[in-house]
Amino acid sequence: MRAKEEKMETVKTFNISELNENIPEKSLNKKVCVFGQGFVGLPLTLSFALRGCNTIGVDVDKNLVDEINSGITHHTEKFYDVTIQKILKMQLEEKRYKAVTDAAKAVKECNNIIVTVGIPIKDGKHDMSYLESAVRTIGKNLKKEDLIVIRSTVIPGTTEEFILPILEEESKLKAGVDFYLAYSSERIAEGNAFEEFANMPTLVAGINKPSLYRAVDLLSVVCKADIIISNSIKAVETSKVVENAQRDVNIAMVQEVARFCEALNIDVFEVIRLANTHKRVNLLAPGPGVGGYCIPNAYHYLEPKAKELNVDLDLFKLSREKNRLLPEFIVNKIEEQLNNVGKNLENSKVAVLGLAMKDFSNDDRISPPIDICNILIRRGALVSAFDPQVPTEYDFKVKMQDEALKDADAVVILTKQKGITFDDYEYMAKLMKNRPVIIDTKNIINETEAKKYGFKWWRI
Ligand SMILES: NC(=O)c1ccc[n+]([C@@H]2O[C@H](COP(=O)([O-])OP(=O)(O)OC[C@H]3O[C@@H](n4cnc5c(N)ncnc54)[C@H](O)[C@@H]3O)[C@@H](O)[C@H]2O)c1
Structure with missing residues (x-):
């Protein structure tokens, strides 16, 4: 009605x-x-x-x-x-x-x-x-x-x-x-x-x-x-939870598409752009994980009722598990890129740009970037993170982007954010250590500029 x-x-x-x-x-x-x-x-x-x-x-x-x-x-x-x-x-x-x-x-x-x-x-x-x-x-x-x-x-x-x-x-x-x-x-x-x-x-x-x-x-x-x-x-009630859970499944799926495209040496974002021109297709973007209060919780709201009713939710469960492990995957990629330029993750300085759970947000609840920072620290890296929109204080958070980039071995882009800039590669190269590495989970890198100033990179 x-x-x-x-x-x-x-x-x-x-x-x-x-x-x-x-x-x-x-x-x-x-x-x-x-x-x-x-x-x-x-x-x-x-x-x-x-x-x-x-x-x-x-x-x-x-x-x-x-x-x-x-x-x-x-x-x-x-x-x-x-x-x-x-x-x-x-x-x-x-x-x-x-x-x-x-x-x-x-x-x-x-x-x-x-x-x-x-x-x-x-x-x-x-x-x-x-x-x-x-x-x-x-x-x-x-x-x-x-x-x-x-x-x-x-x-x-x-x-x-x-x-x-x-x-x-x-x-x-x-x-x-x-x-x-x-x-x-x-x-x-x-x-x-x-x-x-x-x-x-x-x-x-x-x-x-x-x-x-x-x-x-x-x-x-x-x-x-x-x-x-x-x-x-x-x-x-169920339609709401399923609206959220289908995004979890969609994102888990595009992460697999991203791995497939990487192996095939084609651009996953181009594949998504092309596929989404179909009127009935809506692939979401791969990224550093799935965060916030809604999508990661959706499976856990369905699961207790499904258990009571003896219904299997294998697809939702697998998608949740795959997405839960993404921060670890990103840290492995940072380590791999550092190894490729002859450095170890341990004692390397990693500049993290963006701490919010999604682009242009101040919400850092259940935030994959926070998980990534914690895993990096646990594995011996020195983390310096910048996000001017997130008010929460963290030991690894700094107040200026330059402070994060200064003497960093790697820079990791985890959220697009008002106040975070990523366009002056010459300046970034001057601030960072030799053989700088970029890990781009947001498809914002300018590869021509990055190459010109000696960066090595990995794009999701
Ligand atoms: N954040 C989103 O984008 C979004 C979108 C759609 C639906 N939701 C749903 O909306 C609900 C709220 O989400 P949110 O993001 O606003 O959460 P939130 O954590 O930002 O806000 C919840 C507030 O409730 C308060 N609270 C806790 N116990 C209380 C009580 N007994 N009496 C009064 N206040 C109490 C907390 O202090 C907190 O400030 C959740 O069910 C969430 O799943 C959130």
Whole structure:
């Protein structure tokens, strides 16, 4: 069903005050609180605030809450040309947004509650405790007529089999009668959050029709694309995990294509470019690994339910394993290249450019570049890494690109990043030691220039 007929927000230049002046009447009365103020939760709450809702962002991390309330966020999101920093400051000033740690009070003050608290994976095992704690707090403070929309990525079955019983137990209210419950998968990519909340088709299912209708009404405040409804919460939960898992499989496959092309002495990126001209083919790019909160976790969200149902997921499992081993593979390639110029990995200085888990991001959670740095250090290399967008401090991180490159034996490009430049080969050669080596996992090397200034290289 198309729940909304409005056109997508296609404006290229975006004017916040214009949006402010055109706030629809129904948004103004909505009180929305969002549990979790991380990569998804903060821009999502601000998206509701921007459209006139009174919003509260709830998080257990007091430092994060204080930082956000003072107008600081490290996220690199933008809504068209307006940075998330500017949007945050504006919504704080207009008092349409605040961050809090007092979750109980926030639930009491709002009748629309959205959950973006995740299920972390540690050593392949899922940890429900964060989500459980959020849901128990919501249950304890729930009022009649409240709506809860789960937007976290979950193990299929979680909303109906885990969350619903907790909410009923804690609130002593009846789901679907006294309060409303729905699941809507979150499909944004970091860096495009504001735009994709608005323009990505949004999937939703409710535990009954009133829950579904309330959820569609709420989601339509922000989503201007189709809101696609399903009568199965488990189908929406599963589709989200499979959307992520298919990228894991795709990437594992293109890594094999890359090895095949290398042996055949052809360019894998040219092969991908050609294959992707087919309308029904979408090969992703090979790289230094698969990172972030979404893709590497996907198999681990499918696996517990598959086990319970006695279903094999061999292809997903193998893809995950292959991708998990990529950082080790890249380190082996660095060692091989150093050996080729008569150097050992041990005691060689390796300049690492890019620490984020993907290009143009500040997110270094489950980041292959961080794994690569740790493996290099474990194997005796001296690592000097540069990424101006990642705020996390590491012993091996330096503040300037030149500092990373100075006297380095090898330079490894792991993420494309604002503030990282890779075009002055003469200058880089002067900074680095003799017989410099480049390991390019991002297809950015200019081979003619690299050759001119005496570099040896390996490109993925
Ligand atoms: N990051 C993405 O690009 C993305 C995209 C789509 C879906 N998702 C899904 O969205 C969810 C959130 O992801 P994220 O990247 O924003 O994670 P995040 O780690 O950035 O944010 C989660 C926040 O929840 C907070 N939290 C933990 N327990 C809490 C509690 N009991 N009450 C309130 N807050 C609590 C944490 O302190 C943290 O700030 C996950 O399920 C993830 O899989 C993420």
